[in-house]
Amino acid sequence: MSGLGWGLKSLGRHRLRTALSIAGIAVSAAMLLDMVMLSGGIEKSFAELLLAKGYQIRLTPKGTLPFDTDATLSGATELVTSIRRMPGIAAAGAVLGASLYGRRRDSLITLFGYGIQPEAQALYTVLSGGDLDPRDSIGVLLSLPAARVLQAQVGDTVTLVGRLDPQVVTAAVGRKVIVRGLVRWVYDYRDQPSVGTVLPVMQSLAGKTAGDQASLLMVRASEDTAAPAVAKTLRQRFPQVEVSSVADLVREFKQRLVYFRQLSYILGSMSLIVTVLLIATLLTITVNERLGEIATLRAIGISRATVVREVLLQGVSLTVVGSVLGILLGLVTARYLDSILTSFPGLPAAFSFFVPRRESLIRAALVLFLTGSLAALYPAWLASRAAIAAVLRAEAA
């Protein structure tokens, strides 16, 4: 080991060139990281979203996926009661999704309504105020956007309107409710004005009282590991409904996103190729420029191994510096892209396309490190094979 780091110091001889190369590597690294985050991030985010409150199983009308508000399950309360009695079940609750309106002075504001069973809910987190009591038939929970558009605070009374008659545009069902709390609904898209009441109130507003209808049932098994077995039991016990575990849903989601993953792999590979070309080109030029110097070093007894090591060190150093900058750039870019993509209508705001996971960062860093080393191999080989005598003769000529 020379300990003098001449290979590394040589990078400082052409600072602009080195800086430009590092910038190029950083951009490629950022792209690679974003692609790595994207390839696994959507699934991860989807699974996290579904498991936000630990409910691993969904029961929906046959042939539908949650959250189809048009299709409903009948006899929801009875279904929930019988599920809660089953062994291995920690909690179960019904949810009804419905469109409704809120009255503000003379105008009606479109809202999304959740009918919930507060004792077993997987849909929201209380931000201020309190939660609903399971028997609270005059209470309502508002999302922050709903509170904003209704100009309501905790303790205020608001009027919810359901079942509009499209002919006369009048409310067939109107109900005054008191705001109990402001909440964040897990599945709301950005700025979605949503409200939640206990299930019977929402059924009444949505006109789905008959048959005790709900959009879906959410079930939490006592143990995460028991969820597949519980889902299987539920399937056998309730063949009239669709039983999906989060794992099933993620699997299906994953299958639908195969093309997305392929795209990210292709773009990620392209960024790696660009990195290889950048490093290999820079180092090859450097080695060619310094061939006389390298031949001299070899002549005075510097071994091939030392020459190879110093050139590889240059490649790895460029990669490390470029990668660190690239990872920072990638995280910033991912955040920005995520904010654009999650503002698409219909997408839950809590959903992420780019999830910065530690394993993604490690994987990207490892791939970049290997790439940098590989890219430096050719110039290192070139340097180590310098024909000492011929180069020195040419230099002297």
Place this chain on the structure above:
Amino acid sequence: MSPPVLVARDLRKDYPMYGQAVHALRGVSLEIAAGEYVAVVGPSGSGKSTLLQLIGGIDSPTSGTVEILGTVLQSLSDRELTRLRLTRLGFIFQRFHLLPVLTAQENVELPMAEAGVPREQRRARALELLGYVGLEHRARHRATQLSGGEMQRVAIARALANRPALLLADEPTGELDAATGHEILELFRQLNRDGTTLVVVTHDDRLAEQADRIIHMLDGHIVIPERAESSAVHGLPASTT
């Protein structure tokens, strides 16, 4: 009499050029004793630099052998040969070839670092050598901040770093002005007085004249000069072809 540092036997070197062989050396033999100062002179293309490269183990002969302190270079692997160049030989080039990103001291340390000399030891030795060539005050300056003469002196210090048995110099004053060249001449003389064995390829008559022995080369042969009575000539080549 001390055993020879260098023994070259019937060295031949051919280079392929445009499908034909160019005979750079046509059978050169010589011996150099320890402490000797030998100058190799001759016109351009006479084979003197090729000879230096062969005896320095930088290039391999088409035929013939080179022995340095009893070790036949042709029997060594590339790694062993590199090690021998590092520890037994010192090289000085016309264009100095210092690493511009390193300081004068670091350039001198380089061969010692490669040889595995501990850091403190090699720093002390580098400063000692820079002092020897009169550049201790420039130790922290980068090579690019030095004049041509200073660079060559640093190159000489670098060549001496691992205490070589033989110092080989190829046109060491070729890039220097007369005054600076004179300083290098003095330094070489001093080196030899201090016991260093020197082989210097040069066009510089002044440099050649101070050698113990001058080897004249022409067309790849060592030749006996017409004016062998020159005061600078103390010995003839071991053999001529």
